[in-house]
Amino acid sequence: MKKGLILGKVAGAVAAMLITGVASTAQAAPTHDKNVIGYLTQWEAWKGPNEGFSVKGEATHLNVNMDIYSILNFSFFGVAKDGSLHSGDLRNKNIYQPTAVQEPGPLLHPDVYSSWDFHILWGELEYIHQFPVNEPWNQEQYLKVKNQGFVQQGSGWLHEPTGITGQFPIPLKKTGGAPGLIDLAHQKGVKVMASLGGWSMSKHFPETARDPVKKARFLADVDKLMALGFDGIDIDWEFPGSGGMNFPGNQTDFADFEQLMEDIRQRIGPNKLLTAAFSAAPTKLEGYNWSRLVASMDYFNMMTYDLNGGWSNIAGHNSPLYAYPEEEFAEFNLDYLRNWMAAKGVPSNKINFGAAFYGRGVQTTEPVAYVGAPTEKRTVNFSVDGPTNSAADMDNWKVFEGQPNYNYIIKQPGWEHKWDANAEVPYAVKGKYFLSYDDVPAIEKKAQYIVDNNLGGVIVWQVHGDIKCEGTFINHGTNLKTCTKLSSPLAEAIDRVFTTGTVPNNAPVLTVPAAQSADAGQVISFVVSATDADAGDKLTFSATNATVVDNGDGSASVTYKAPNTATNLQEVVTVKVTDGRKSVVKDVVVNVKGSVNGGNTAPVLTAPATATVASGQQVVISVSADDADGDSLTYTVSSGTVTSTAAGANVTFTAPAVSVDTVVNLVVTVSDGQAEASSTVAVTVTAESNTTWDSSAVYVGGDIVTYNGLKYKAKWWTKGEQPDQSNVWQQI
Template sequence: MQKGLHMSKLACAMAAMLMAGTASSVQAAPTHDKNVIGYITQWEAWKGTNAGFSVKGEATHLNVNMDIYSILNFSFFGVAKDGSLHSGDLRNKKIYQPNAVQEPGPLLHPDVYSSWDFHILWGELEYIHQFPGNEAWEQDALRKVQEQGFVKSGNGWLHAPSGVSGQMPIPLKKAGGAPGLIDLAHQNGVKVMASLGGWSMSKHFPEMAADPVKKARFLADVDKLMALGFDGIDIDWEYPGTGGMNFQGNPEDYGNFEQLMEDIRDRIGPNKLLTAAFSASTGKLEGYNWPRLVASMDYFNMMTYDLNGGWSNVAGHNAPLYPYPEEEYQDLDLDHLRVWMAAKGIPSEKINFGAAFYGRGVQTTETTAYVGAPTDKRTVNFSVDGPTESAVDLDNWKEFEGQPNYNYIMQTAGWEHMWDANAEVPYAVKGKYFLSYDDVPSIERKAQYIVDNQLGGVIVWQVHGDIKCEGSFVNYGSKLKQCTNLSSPLAEAIDKVFSGNGIVNTAPALTVPAVQNVDAGTVVSFSVSATDAENDPLSFTVTNATVADNGDGTATVTYQAPNTATDIQDTVTVKVSDGRKAATGSVVIHVKGSGIVGNTPPVLTAPAKATVNSGQSVVISVQADDADGDLLTFTASEGTVVTTPTGADITFNAPIVTVDTVVDVTVTVSDGIARESAMIAVTVQADSTGGQTTWDPNKVYNGGDTVMFNGVKYTAKWWTKGEEPGSSSVWEAFDDGSVGEWGASKVYLSGDQVTFNAQAYKAKWWNKGDQPGKAGGPWQLM
């Protein structure tokens, strides 16, 4: 069982059933040794002919060349103000405004009609509009929902294997329908990662990484992502130490980022992937402890694009390979970054450089634009960034807000295309307008640069930027469409170079032994061998065992059998590479059980302490793991306990105190045979006002002023007088990340959480004075 993730044996069986049909041992695609990591977004599927696609719904997982990509990053899940993760479709579109925050939301958007989340991740869907009962006519529907792991939860559903919940209808995977992203990728030997953050959803990363309580919520949602079948986590915190959209960075971010990587690694285990996207500006990279990151992370995905754009004072290149005389700022190119990272001792094989499948257009002050021409800025109201001073070209690339996809650029006439021999990238001009982009020759040069410098590979933003359907479409339901003849010229150029520039290279021939037998707790060793038609040097790697290369085309694999009471079957995967292509083979291991039945006590992880204000509530999250996979139960000496997919949440209602008081809360987890306990010291901070009101209806308050009202602390967002806190939007209640008691006089917005009668509720819409627990009301029991 994955560390930090607890599911019942039934849920595990359901998860295994849902993955049935997925190849258990598939040679990775592609077969060369370089990473080709493509970002696939939730929102691109909405775009149609106005954005260069043949039809709306073309830009999904069904139209990605799985023979080229080795990893796909599903983008993005955002970070909310309480540290939890939410669907990218639920991002606060006004997050650019001062004091704006991201409210918590579902991990996957529950509305299958307004979101692509389930259609992309689970594939073609069959809808069940109400949870089936036990009537004879409902038996077929009941069987389907039970087989796929759905159980009734309030007025909606809960997917037991992953812990993801939603509203009606139930989104069943359609039998025989088009597979979802994860299933389709796995069938082709491609891994899929969950990418967290992005430019517009990183605001709460710093506070989450610095706060153990919020981080616990974050990690609990990481558990859900892994239970959904993702192969790892990609962090896109833009940017630690320097800040991003509507938030400032601080020096502590670097250490907190490094700790977060280690926490995620501990959570997902050593065999899953952990990566992150980094700025290509070395000034933003100096604060990291790179050896520490190297120890916990698999790859560093360097965003070697967006180096110039509408914010620049002169027209420059989006993603230059080398420096050029007209550049506004020095050292913003791929070559400089590589040299800098090498000097830091960062292993080259862990470095992936960016490939931009899009361009950036700007308008200049010149009659005819050129590299280095002064840009012409004005205030532009962007859909994501809001009002911003920019020279972005909206006259030619309005649908893309100045960032056209490569496939659209190639369809657009009237531009004069040129080549910058210094930067080794193309650009185009049309009158005063300047466009920087990448084409097949520049992408080939970058791919060859990666090969020549023995880097790990590339990251592609984003996989649908270069696709072109040269066939017809097959429809899968009302949403998904698959092209019968798909062209991806930029991705194909990368694959051509990584595979040997079109020169045929034969993959090594690998020979592995038959089934191996071993007793529980003992070791077995066996030999493997390989040959290569081109006599290239060979290297061996294995999973689930250790390997020693004998240097003569053979290797010795050593497998340590687990201590098990019953007979089990395990698999060791062997991979041999000639530097460009690889071959894999699997060896089945039969482990003979000892017959000695024992029980391993559960392992409990809990914070040592917590803090809560007098009279308020705090949710304390604990996690537990059980090596035997037993069903775990939780109890606490104080507060109410709600089981979560990874442990439990204890809601502690603090007493009203006049001096700071420490209350010891003992949490216990049991597997039915053994138990483990932990004590959490909860400091109840005295209310200096004694719960009294300090708000004066006759006093003028300005933005930033704070008051107490009915025991709640409020902050004024702008000038106000006579507007009662809790009843007017001018007042914002203080949020310490905990869930407070419901108040009849307080205004609640969709997504707000409260406790009432020792139960947790979430607001479904705006309300005031509506008591939680009433049927049909605005509160949903959590």
């Protein structure tokens, strides 16, 4: 849904809210056409002051700024072993165990006292504790029950319009009471999706997608969801092909997923929405037929968060926008994923990227944490994942199990907050503890990136992560309450950028001269220029191997000094211009003529980029160098010893004893007495592992096993995937 199409509905929606007694803060509907999709969970409403909220029950649909969101995903309905759907409140809490399965259950939790399902979906309730009879003394209640579609069924009730069943009391929508999620959203022109699956309720997706009988039960419950008034279906199968909590992946999952999307599309029709959440790791996306998915689906919701956490071997960012030198896996950032999806031909306007309204904290082995610091793992008993080897920070964020909401993070003292200019995200440190999160500037940069690259919009996990009540609460029965003045700084930042920056940015056009010539040691200058179609954008020039002076007229003078060489060389000066949002880079070749007098030429060093050694063992690294002048060469190394050889030198390095894999950077330098050259060898010191791979065991990212005499490291959660046959394992 495009929010720019609902301007005429605002006044009517506000009036309807006031009539029903729900307070509303006046705000103009946005004029942009970007998706702002928020996940609204059924369990967040249980949380109160200990989790950063003012009161328990604050985190419901009544406290979401629906002038900002275009779609809300009610999360989650789980998949049972027979393919049917069930309330997320009925999730098997032991599903992480190898033999555990999910038994079938009601679509909505039948007990209004132990679940928020009916309170969120149907709003303020009036309880009827026994089925009324059609008698004069019971006529009022009888008509209420009848008019809302309830009939008696066994010892409970059936809601005929939807097929939903339950136990007493009957949850009647209270006349004039606060509306439920779907009614309220529709008043505001917002669509509501039913989100199916999630990390802990995806175990039975593969068999359901494969088995026609189970799939029929699944689709029958999809019918019930649509009858409840949902505007579409969002699938959160974590993850086809690579598996998830207590289930393995299979290559056939990809085709099964594609077929399931087509089956759901046929079931719900062409005018309802069909979306799905996808991993942000390209290695988990290779198996999809993207053109087939494009044909059946409206949006691809890419989960560009949870890219680092307690499972990681180093302290990294939860949701980095760009690559950064310390990252453990080079492809784990939003920019890389966008380019990867563009290469796959996925339409940019169908792609929604994730905005994390929470952070991830880890503990490190260092006295003061930093980006790239080794993490310190131990067994943590998580409420969902069970006992897991993790570095999650349970000292500072215990109630969140290492994943605090933004509205809680900003209240905590004692943290030093910093900014990573490479990844363009903030982080915080306190002693050995590291916290990655997104703040307003980071969210604004992600929103602007989405505008600049013509993407569909954002998905927010989750909508209550940033809310703060700055007013008072109006009660609607015993459960629901509305804040009279609600603040949502991260959501408001997205709305602000999408509203004011909806015109995509044009990249500058850079003009550089043809190849230049210079004598050895000579200083030369040349002029570059740039234009920009976006009036008012300030252009900034820079260059590698040269200095730059901005001339102030859209051009810059580049000054370059040629090396003092006896032989002819071809050098490259890389010129960059940026308008602050997009950059363009071009190379200028400089042909350097060698000096007749034979000036000194720096040696050229050859060394391997990487090496591997076991904990406490020695490794010998051979290096060599060439010198155009035939000068005597001397080798040195930052750590270790150097022995001359006929071809160059051998560097002998003794690895430290480590308990987790550790990278040590050795800097090797060669000198001819006048000039020198250096190279860094990244030596991976592997921790000892006596663990033999077990097909029945659960492993998480960073775990090391031995299989057929070789060592492998897990990239993420896995079970039953043979190390030499699955990309979840990386051979060491």
